[in-house]
Amino acid sequence: MQALSEAAIRRSLVNCSRSEAAAMTLPRDIDEFDWTAADVLGWRDPKAELRGYLVHEQGGDLVGLALRAADTKMSSRRSAMCLLCHTVQSADAISLFTARRVGEAGRNGNTVGTYVCADLRCAGRVQAVPPSAQHLDEELQALAVEEQAEGLRQRLAAFTADVLRH
Template sequence: MHALTEAAIRRSLVNCSRSEAAALALPRDFAELDWASLDVLGWRDPKAELRGYLVHEQDGEPIGIALRAADTKMSSRRSAMCLLCHSVQSADAISLFTARRVGEAGRNGNTVGTYVCADLDCASRVRVVPPSAQHLDDELQALAVEEQAAGLRQRLRAFTADVTRR
């Protein structure tokens, strides 16, 4: 992912108003981000605990989606899978996020939802060698990680398409 400025991130948000984009709080570590290792920038708004954002590149341009987390958590005694990065975690580390659709549909209250890592840190999870590849040599481990990252990018494009469909 290319390095983005604060203004570029705010402009990239497709499903919220300009005033909502202006009010968002960037991630605390924004200045230290390693953009080259990110497939998606995801964070929860420190000022509003139920708000979150995903920004990724699509066709060479940044596209951002404002999300709202469910105000309830699943049981920690169960496992659940993030539908973006496909990591399996304790169910309380996964949250239902909804995104308003763009345009008239969004103004009418239509949303799209999916289960995502509660901290929205899918980018770091796909860069970890999966257990099924840990016994392989370095080259094959790198291929497994790249396959995970490609899957994340593909699922992000599909989710973004659902949000931007009019």
């Protein structure tokens, strides 16, 4: 994706009020973010513990989703899968996030929920060669990485469509 300005990121948020968008805090390490490699900028708000954001391009438009993490953590003794990047981690590193729907549905308290990496850094995880491809040659590893990235794009697009549906 293209490097985004703070103003563009704030403007991209589709499912929160203007005051909530104004209160959004960018990730502290945004200067180190690899824009060319990633399809999604995801982070937890450093100043508001339960808030998080996913910003990505969809059909040429920039779409930012404001999310709220559940305030309970799952057990570290179990494992769980992120439903966006499909990474399996210990369950305390996966969180239930809800996104308010846009428009009247959202004003009526209607939300969409899904389980996502608690740090929302799915884009970095799909850039790693999966264990199932580690014994393969470089070309096939690159293909496996591309498939992971495509899976993330598709699942995030489906989640976004749910948030945008009236």
